Amino acid sequence: MSGVLRAAWLIARKDLRVEARNREIAYTTLFFAMSCVLIFAFAFIVEGQPLADAAAGILWVAVTFSGTLALGRAFERERQSETLRALLLAPVERAAIYLGKLLALLTLMIGVELVIVPVIGILFAAPLARAPWLLASLVATGTVGFGAVGTLFAAMLVRAQSRDVLLPVLLYPMVAPVVIAGVRGTAALFAAEPDFAAAGTWLTMLVFFDAVFVTLALWLFGPVMRE
């Protein structure tokens, strides 16, 4: 087991090192998330005031959209230089490859979220400081759920035609439970009368989703990525 984790760590570090060299995904994803926020600001600000629950919705739209962008780009990089094939040929377990890619993606997404969440808090007057740990856990578990499904499908689609459109088409319905739980949990937290119990329930649900999705993706990754 420790071998798998070590290999996963090495793969994630490799991905992050490639990313650190030109920071392409980080910059583009972050700016794309900002543009999402901008577009939604046009839609959900009525007479200078954000609609109820708008901040929670915008937060998750920005996370999922920019996450899709990061996923697509990360695997496009592997495809262009055929490095994914090299990875698959390497004497490491499939699970390690999956976990490594997931880890790298999550690091990137959480980095973007560290910027985007405060920005949304400022622009939409969302009470971030009300329960910072609960909010952080909701965002983190939601990101893990999204990333777990996303990494599996993005890796699968590397060899498929029209992968650019098929990724969001497949991914958004599949992560519906995660998005519902994330948005409703965050909305319960941001509401004028916060409902911490509901937010806690959503968080529990998200933890459960994460466990199931990661397990399922780990199991599927092997047979799907067989050459």
Place this chain on the structure above:
Amino acid sequence: MRTRRPLVWLALLTLVVLAGVSAVAFQDDTFKPLKPGDPGQETLPATPLVFVAYAFVWTLLLGYVFLLWRKLGRVERELAEVNARLRTGPRTP
């Protein structure tokens, strides 16, 4: 021709649904005060709704069975043809 047929079916089906739905949707939706003794909710007639629902299900099913039957027939014909050519045709390129 072979790709257009399903489209024709789909268009027909959409037409049926749209006709029914619009018959209901474009009815006078404005507020009408209840007359005494009027059983409120009954302003919306149920018959077109039920009719459209059943028409849709039946058309969809019949259309699907018909399409499937035709596609199957065509593939079977082609398969027989290709197999015949495989058996009789010259082996040399």
Place this chain on the structure above:
Amino acid sequence: MTRVVPFLLVIAALMFMRAPFMIDAAPYESTMGLVQKIFYFHVPAAITTFLSVFVCGIASAIFLVRRKRMADHVAVAAAELAVLFGLMVIVTGPLWARKAWGVWWTWGDARLVMTFVMWMVFVAYLLLRKFGGPGSEVLAAAAGIFGMVLVPFVYWSVNYWRTVHPSTDVIRTLPPEMSSVLSWCIYSFFVLYAALLLLRTQLESHRASLDEAFLALED
């Protein structure tokens, strides 16, 4: 196996022809009246949709583990039928809701949203098969398994919102004159589903052997 298809189709056709008379004779529901009769097609179509989702998921799993091509053909057939029957549910539901709830659609209901999400998942599955190019059957198998596993999760998450749908207990507490009609319709849908599944699977197998034959011809 495929010999039984015409037989099944005839039975299904006869059952479907009798269904309208039974539905017509069934008693009116006291609060909703005539519109409640959509129920007799809406519920069986919904049950068949979810049956199809599970058939697709299980066939996909068998294909992924054992690499039996037959399982893949069944999975495609089931996914397509899930979309077909799901479309019936999604179209007949709003027609009923317009009268019973006063709106075409509501996001506040668990089963509506769940059916819609699952329908989207299987449309995505079909899109993947159609546009994914060679090798997409393995990817589609993963999508099919995910789709099946998703059913309870989507339901729990949406159910926690709030629900206005008649609960499934309604079916058990139905008066016998209504429940007999409902079971008749459910069985009709099942017979038809079996026939369509076999037929569609056969089409897929034929297509696969046609591709092989063409390849053999080219050699």
